[in-house]
Amino acid sequence: MNAREKEAYLREYSILKSQGKPFFPYSVAKDGLMAVVVMASIIGMSLLFGAELGPKADPTTTTYTPRPEWYFFFLFEVLRVIKPPSLTPLASIGVPTICMILLFLLPFYDRGPERRPERRPIAMAAGLFTIAAMAFLTYEGAIAGSPNQVDMEAPAAVAAAGGETLRQWESGKQVVAQSGCLACHKIGHNGGVLGPDLTEIGSAASRASLARVLVNPTQPMPEYSALSESKRDDLVEFLAQLKTGSH
Numbered sequence: 001m002n003a004r005e006k007e008a009y010l011r012e013y014s015i016l017k018s019q020g021k022p023f024f025p026y027s028v029a030k031d032g033l034m035a036v037v038v039m040a041s042i043i044g045m046s047l048l049f050g051a052e053l054g055p056k057a058d059p060t061t062t063t064y065t066p067r068p069e070w071y072f073f074f075l076f077e078v079l080r081v082i083k084p085p086s087l088t089p090l091a092s093i094g095v096p097t098i099c100m101i102l103l104f105l106l107p108f109y110d111r112g113p114e115r116r117p118e119r120r121p122i123a124m125a126a127g128l129f130t131i132a133a134m135a136f137l138t139y140e141g142a143i144a145g146s147p148n149q150v151d152m153e154a155p156a157a158v159a160a161a162g163g164e165t166l167r168q169w170e171s172g173k174q175v176v177a178q179s180g181c182l183a184c185h186k187i188g189h190n191g192g193v194l195g196p197d198l199t200e201i202g203s204a205a206s207r208a209s210l211a212r213v214l215v216n217p218t219q220p221m222p223e224y225s226a227l228s229e230s231k232r233d234d235l236v237e238f239l240a241q242l243k244t245g246s247h
């Protein structure tokens, strides 16, 4: 802002100020009235409709899918996409904090006097990009499946075989999801870090040894002898198809 612009601004400001009304009591009264209306509406709605309670909590459920409120879907999605645990703090705390600080410091680093959107291409582009990115991540977070789900296409050989082979693959994948294997094992880009990576286990272990691990595992892996025979067969078939270079 140069000296002339500054003078023009100060003149305009003093004219507006001489015409205006003081903050107290005019604005305070207006804001106070609005606050009373909002509070009264909330009280009225809670008296009329009550508060909704979800179904009773069931501590024994194994199918519960934890999900955040919709306005956190974008963060939820960022966490889903960024898998390495070492990067999780950066994604969940670092990036949003940096964005908040940048927003907070905006008046200090953006000193441009322009206010028309078309004359502020960088600010507009950054703003639109942020809105678009958050909308996209919110949408992706909203349609995301359970964190236990194995997000993986059937290998070409399985897809080509079709029939029983494909059914066993899909069913075995389901058993993995329901059994919580991903809490420890990594399969493709899904799951954890505690146990060995199973992405290529089909090339390393025979069907017989895979079946043996399930009923006679090494600690801390739990045993899965309670699985029905057909589920165990499907699970072993699924694992056996996880071959090097098949996906």
Ligand code: HEC
Binding pocket: 175, 176, 179, 180, 181, 182, 183, 184, 185, 194, 195, 196, 198, 201, 204, 205, 210, 213, 218, 219, 220, 221, 222, 224, 235, 239
């Ligand atoms: C609590 C964590 C945990 C869970 C849950 C778990 N595992 Fe494991 N699993 C392990 C660990 C740790 C090992 C390595 C044991 C060892 O040192 O031999 C292992 C080993 C294995 C192996 C042998 C890997 C190899 O390289 O030989 C297979 C196969 C396997 N698990 C499959 C499964 C399947 C399938 C499930 C779900 C039905 C499952 N695991 C659930 C922790 C787990």
